[in-house]
Amino acid sequence: MEESKSPLSRREFLQLAGASAVSAALVACSPRKSATLPKDGSPVQLVYQDWSTDWFQPMAQQMLEEFHATHPHIRVFFTPDPENMAEQMLSDMQAGTAPDVFQGCCAHFPTWAQKGYTLNLGGYVNADLDQATIDDWNPAQYQAFFTRDGQQYGLPKYHGAxxxxxxxxxxxxxxxxxxxxxxxxxxxxxxxxxxxxxxxxxxxxxxxxxxxxxxxxxxxxxxxxxxxxxxxxxxxxxxxxxxxxxxxxxxxxxxxxxxxxxxxxxxxxxxxxxxxxxxxxxxxxxxxxxxxxxxxxxxxxxxxxxxxxxxxxxxxxxxxTTDGFGIYAGTKHPDEAWELVKFLISKDYGRAMARANFLQPARASLVNDWVGYIREEFPEKAKxxxxxxxxxxxxxxxxxxxxxxxxxxxxxxxxxxxxxxxxxxxxxxxxxxxxxxxxxxxxxxxxx
CATH class of the missing domain: 3.40.190.10 (Periplasmic binding protein-like II)
Known part of the structure; x- marks a missing residue:
């Protein structure tokens, strides 16, 4: 969609979130609230931050057009990860200006959760995801997105092995x-x-x-x-x-x-x-x-x-790897952010990442598709x-x-x-x- 391609600065993108400062504790979610449009009836605006690599943004923008078509009450603005992403995100979270939805991994994602900056997704997951979906993910990877006290701060993006x-x-x-x-x-x-x-x-x-x-x-x-x-x-x-x-x-x-x-x-x-x-x-x-x-x-x-x-x-x-998607605890629109996360963990988004740059899908059911994309593009080198x-x-x-x-x-x-x-x-x-x-x-x- 045209709006998702607007050449806004990172600061302008993050200001769209309009997030308030968050408490130090992880926030328990309350799923199934009714979506709340602004008083003027315009769509809820979300900021989604992800990789800054050359191939990722065009893929994401194309997929967001599909999301907008099925979620007309939500408008998503994509912004690439900044340099020194782990440190910059901490600053944005502390300032209350972090993106609504983001990717994280490795040591920095659990650090954000430990500091109380990630939304607890447990209620949403229990309400919306069936056991077959959860079983499609690697158990070790899925369990890595829980804090020691049981708060769920992320869901798998892809399965880097x-x-x-x-x-x-x-x-x-x-x-x-x-x-x-x-x-x-x-x-x-x-x-x-x-x-x-x-x-x-x-x-x-x-x-x-x-x-x-x-x-x-x-x-x-x-x-x-x-x-x-x-x-x-x-x-x-x-x-x-x-x-x-x-x-x-x-x-x-x-x-x-x-x-x-x-x-x-x-x-x-x-x-x-x-x-x-x-x-x-x-x-x-x-x-x-x-x-x-x-x-x-x-x-x-x-x-x-x-x-x-x-x-x-x-x-x-x-x-x-523990690459996953999370929601900022200070988002003003947690329900709409969850709708976006559900789209990001979908099979369609997994296939898009696998096709664009051979990212190994988090879902085991997509592995054969992934292998097919590799062999199709590099028939001699991969045979x-x-x-x-x-x-x-x-x-x-x-x-x-x-x-x-x-x-x-x-x-x-x-x-x-x-x-x-x-x-x-x-x-x-x-x-x-x-x-x-x-x-x-x-x-x-x-x-x-």
């Missing part, structure tokens, strides 16, 4: 067997060692075995694979990063980067993204998600393979690709989600600083995590 991409041409060149579902971390290390090379003879490594993002959930899944945790599952104030299993996993990663030098650091690849380092053939493998698939297929000039994530010494795990590897954790029930402290904002602040020193710069030993745990636990006590 982590797997191991590999360069088939390089594996063939060095006569290495392709990774498969039987691989463990010993197999992974052996392949990294065999694939790390100084290609031009200048004494400097040009090709590394693998790479991962230094972030909360990407590190956590290695810890889980060793049998450890970041957070005590029974106590969100108890830090377990300093336990032997956790420390062993983190040391394994540090040693691969700074002792063996078979895993590339950001500095090694000149700060390009993990997927771009793989496309550039700076790394032979990369730990990345289904969300990177289209970029990799578009950019790769070699044959791409995908395998399930290697098993750890204790168990097999992979990541299910021998094990796309099902991304769904393996969902199908075989070994997916995990981000572990969340009671005071997540402080936990991420302490860990980010430590991980930069340990992994990115290689300037601190893994024992620094001992002090980080003490800082995190002190911050949890302050929250209480």
């Amino acid at each position: 982590l797997a191991l991409y590999y360069n088939k041409d390089l594996f063939d060149a060095y006569a290495i067997d392709y990774p498969d579902e039987t691989w463990n971390h010993d197999d992974y290390l052996a392949a990294m060692q065999a694939l790390t090379h100084d290609l031009n003879g200048d004494g400097q490594t040009d090709l590394w075995g693998s790479m991962l993002d230094i972030s909360w959930d990407r590190l956590q899944i290695h810890v889980n694979g060793w049998g450890g945790h970041f957070v005590n599952p029974d106590d969100p104030a108890d830090c377990l990063m300093n336990e032997p299993e956790s420390m062993a996993a983190l040391e394994w990663l540090r040693a691969r980067m700074w002792d063996d030098k078979v895993m590339a650091t950001n500095l090694d690849v000149h700060n390009v993204s993990t997927r771009q380092a793989f496309i550039n053939q700076q790394v032979a493998m990369v730990e990345d998600g289904s969300w990177a698939l289209k970029d990799i297929l578009l950019g790769a000039t070699f044959r791409v393979g995908v395998a399930p994530f290697p098993s750890g010494p204790d168990r097999k795990v992979t990541l299910a 021998d690709m094990n796309i099902a590897a991304f769904a393996d954790g969902h199908i075989n029930d070994y997916s995990v989600t981000s572990e969340i402290f009671a005071n997540m904002a402080e936990a991420t602040r302490f860990t980010s600083a430590a991980w930069e020193q340990i992994f990115t710069l290689g300037q601190s030993p893994i024992e620094q995590i001992q002090n980080v745990c003490l800082q995190i636990e002190a911050a949890q006590q302050e929250k209480e």
